[in-house]
Amino acid sequence: MSSDLSALLSATFYEAGDEHRVELIHQRDRAARRRLASLDLAVYDPEGKNLTAVPLDTHQEILDLGTLVGAVAAGRPRVMVLLDARYEEQIFPYRPHHYGFLHRRGSTTAALYYALNAVLGGVPDRIGATGLNNFETYIFLREAFAERYSVLLGNPARFSTAEAQVTAYYATGRLTQVVALAPKAHREVALTSEHAGERLQRVEIKALFRLASYVVGRRADSGELVLFDHLFSYHR
Amino acid sequence: MAVSLRALARRALGVQRTPTYYLPWLTLNGLECALILNNVEVRFKPGENQGPYPATVVQLDADGGVVRTSQVSVTDTADAVELSMTPTLRGYGFVTVSTEHLHSDLYVTVADGESYTATHGRAEFVETYPLRVRLLLGALGALLAPLRRTIPAFVRDQYAYAGPDGRSHLLLLNLSNVTNRIRVVAHRDGARGTTRLVAVPPLGARLLDVGTLAPAASGLTPLALRLEGNAWFNLYLVGAGPRDLAGPLSLMHVK
Numbered sequence: 001m002s003s004d005l006s007a008l009l010s011a012t013f014y015e016a017g018d019e020h021r022v023e024l025i026h027q028r029d030r031a032a033r034r035r036l037a038s039l040d041l042a043v044y045d046p047e048g049k050n051l052t053a054v055p056l057d058t059h060q061e062i063l064d065l066g067t068l069v070g071a072v073a074a075g076r077p078r079v080m081v082l083l084d085a086r087y088e089e090q091i092f093p094y095r096p097h098h099y100g101f102l103h104r105r106g107s108t109t110a111a112l113y114y115a116l117n118a119v120l121g122g123v124p125d126r127i128g129a130t131g132l133n134n135f136e137t138y139i140f141l142r143e144a145f146a147e148r149y150s151v152l153l154g155n156p157a158r159f160s161t162a163e164a165q166v167t168a169y170y171a172t173g174r175l176t177q178v179v180a181l182a183p184k185a186h187r188e189v190a191l192t193s194e195h196a197g198e199r200l201q202r203v204e205i206k207a208l209f210r211l212a213s214y215v216v217g218r219r220a221d222s223g224e225l226v227l228f229d230h231l232f233s234y235h236r
Numbered sequence: 237m238a239v240s241l242r243a244l245a246r247r248a249l250g251v252q253r254t255p256t257y258y259l260p261w262l263t264l265n266g267l268e269c270a271l272i273l274n275n276v277e278v279r280f281k282p283g284e285n286q287g288p289y290p291a292t293v294v295q296l297d298a299d300g301g302v303v304r305t306s307q308v309s310v311t312d313t314a315d316a317v318e319l320s321m322t323p324t325l326r327g328y329g330f331v332t333v334s335t336e337h338l339h340s341d342l343y344v345t346v347a348d349g350e351s352y353t354a355t356h357g358r359a360e361f362v363e364t365y366p367l368r369v370r371l372l373l374g375a376l377g378a379l380l381a382p383l384r385r386t387i388p389a390f391v392r393d394q395y396a397y398a399g400p401d402g403r404s405h406l407l408l409l410n411l412s413n414v415t416n417r418i419r420v421v422a423h424r425d426g427a428r429g430t431t432r433l434v435a436v437p438p439l440g441a442r443l444l445d446v447g448t449l450a451p452a453a454s455g456l457t458p459l460a461l462r463l464e465g466n467a468w469f470n471l472y473l474v475g476a477g478p479r480d481l482a483g484p485l486s487l488m489h490v491k
Contacts, residue, residue, distance in 0.1 A: 019402055019456055023395045062395065062458045099395065099490070101456075103402035103475070110353065111402035111475035113488035139272050139316050139343060147351040169314075201316065202276070219351055226351040226484070232341050235281045 009120035010083045011212030012065075012100060013152050013186065014043075014073060015225075020065040021101040022083070022116065024058070035088035043069050044080045048155070048184035051079060080154040080186040080212065083116075102228055109224045117212045117230060119156045136231035137204045138215045146220040147227075149193060151203060153179060154186035154212035164207040166191075170198035181211070188216065205231060250366040257335040259344040259357035260407050260441070260472040261295065263323035264481055268347040271319045271331065272354075277340035279313040287312035289337040293319060298326040300410070300439035310338065329441045330409050335359065348484040355472070355487045362439070363412040363468040370414045373466050377417045377435075384433045386417040388464035394490055396446045396473060399456035403476040404446040407487070410436035412467035422449035423460040436469070443474065443481075 014020055025036060041063075042053040051072040056063070065081060073079040103111035140149065155162040160183060167176045168191045175195055179187060193200050205213055217227025246253070261269045273291060278284040289310040295303040304322050321331065333342055341356040365373065373387065380386055396404045410416040416436045422429040430449045436442045450457045463471065475486035 019399075021397065021456070021458060061460065099488075101395075101397045101402070101475075103477075106401065108477050108479065108483060109351075110477050110484045110486040111397070111404060112353070112486050113404075113473045113475055115489075137276055139274055139276065141270065141272065141345045141347070141352050141354070142316075142318065143347070143352070145347065145349075145351045217351065217353065226486075227353045229354060232277055232356075234279060235277050235284075235339065 007120070008085045008087070008118060009156060010085070010116045011119045011154055011156055012081050012116050013078050013154070013214065014065045014069045014081050015078045016070070016073060016076070017104055018066065019101070019103045019105055022063045022065060023099050024056075024060050024063055036085060037088065038086045040084040041068060042082045042084065043072055044082070044184040044186065045076055046078065046186055048182045050184065078186075078188070080184065082156060102225060104224045107222075107224045109219065109226055112225060112228050114214075114228045115230055117214065119210050119212050134207045134210050135205070136213060136233050137202060138229070138231045139202050140200050142199045142201060144193070144199060147217050148220050149191045149200060149227075150188045150216045150218070151191065151205060152186065152188050152212070152214045152216055153181060153205070155181035155183055156212055157183050157209070159183055162207055162209065162211060164205055164211055167204045168192060168195070168200055169202040169204065170195045170200060173198060186212070203231075249369045251369065252364040253361040254364065255359070256362045256411070257333045257342065257357055257359045258330050258409070258411070259333070259342060260328070260330050260409065260487055261321040261344060262328050262346050262407075262474065262485055262487065263321055264327035264485065267485060268349070269321040270345050270347075271321070271333070272343040272345060273308055273310055273317040273319060273333065273338065274315065274342065275310050275313050275338050275340045276316075284339060285313050287315065291338050292334040293331060295321055295329065295331045296439050297324045297329045298441045300437045303329070328407060328443060333357070344487060346485055346487055351484070353486045355489050358470065358489060360411065360470065361468070365412060365414045365467065373414050377415065377466055381417060381433060381435075384419065384431050386419045386433065386464055387466040388419070390465045390468055392463045392471065394461045394463065394471065394473075396459050396461055397456050398447045398450040398459060400454065401478050402456055403478075403480050405474040405476065405481070406444040406446060406461075407472040407474050408434060408436050408442045408444060409470050409472070410438060410440050410467065411469055413438045414467050416465045416467045416469050418463055418465040418469055420444060420449065421462045423462070424450060424457065429459075
């Protein structure tokens with residue numbers, strides 16, 4: 001991991017049984033203009049233990065995380081996957097490993113496309129992002145569904161434990177959880193759908209620095225993903 | 237240089253760009269679709285964090301006709317207004333939201349009664365072409381259509397996936413006032429495959445099944461799609477399950 005301007009660290013989570021693909025080059029990065037010099041994949045268990053770290057062939061277009069990660073993740077319901085890229089800065093503002101595809105094998109739910117978290121370097125450093133990327137929020141539909149909500153948090157730092165404050169907002173009340181994550185550790189933080197008779201309206205995550213963060217909605221009966229989205233930052 | 241040439245061409249042709257925030261909507265097979273309008277992202281921005289925030293929402297159908305116009309007001313940065321989309325026969329299109337006062341990402345949700353999923357809209361623009369250019373594009377488009385070609389004024393590349401369990405569709409949005417003939421070419425493993433030409437009415441939308449661009453396979457097939465349109469357009473990815481459009485669906489923005 002590096003804060004080099006031509007580096008980008010992206011993070012996602014792989015869950016056993018998922019068909020999970022990540023595009024390796026960006027949609028607008030034509031083959032003749034590929035500028036990806038190197039890409040390393042590292043996988044971490046919930047406690048932050050490194051399960052594997054391997055360089056990848058940068059000529060691939062799509063990564064199949066099931067093939068790459070499935071074996072080392074065996075027995076664990078979820079692992080954090082970090083993609084550490086080095087590339088020529090001409091690629092900006094379009095970056096590699098930007099979008100992913102996610103679907104549980106055999107599931108009747110809809111396949112999900114999502115945007116990967118850029119947790120270090122990349123777009124925010126290059127184009128002057130106007131948001132605070134360690135202070136994020138997400139709004140929920142108020143109707144009650146047979147769905148449970150959570151946030152997936154991962155600490156991409158090498159040395160520092162990160163403390164995150166996760167606050168769920170209701171019409172008049174709020175519930176706050178404080179989560180401490182060791183380096184490379186990750187956790188799914190459940191959000192209470194209803195509190196004191198009020199529906200969950202919004203979640204907010206505060207941390208001292210950027211974490212890997214996704215909002216998750218799962219079918220209450222099967223746990224299958226139906227919502228997998230990034231949060232939104234506040235404007236400065 | 238390419239951007240400058242494009243700007244010069246727009247000026248020469250008299251094309252106007254109107255900043256527009258838009259989101260897709262889907263009500264296929266009884267899906268409930270709603271927007272979540274809010275202004276939470278300016279909560280800590282002095283000068284902008286005082287409501288109310290009025291907005292006009294225009295729902296357009298697949299053929300570009302106005303389904304409904306709504307006036308809404310977000311009272312403050314803690315408020316979130318949910319606005320249901322009106323179902324139509326085709327069941328999809330896009331919706332524009334005036335954002336003179338709203339400076340936050342707006343959500344679109346799709347619910348099947350048991351669960352819901354969501355994505356957000358895009359702050360881009362709509363292009364308005366003068367009559368002479370519309371006539372010219374129409375004539376050239378008609379000439380090229382039998383060859384499954386279009387004027388490649390705008391090009392996008394997008395990965396999509398096709399498989400028996402995880403299906404995908406492209407929701408093509410025509411962000412202009414001219415018929416947009418969008419050519420979609422699928423590449424698999426570097427080899428060029430199927431080509432489709434889709435004519436999208438002004439301010440309209442069309443769904444294209446990614447599965448029709450790939451040979452039937454037992455597993456998931458990644459496809460590199462190249463899309464060319466004679467006018468400004470964008471797309472959303474529609475994810476489906478084994479029941480395809482008859483089952484639950486998801487939506488996802490692209491750049």
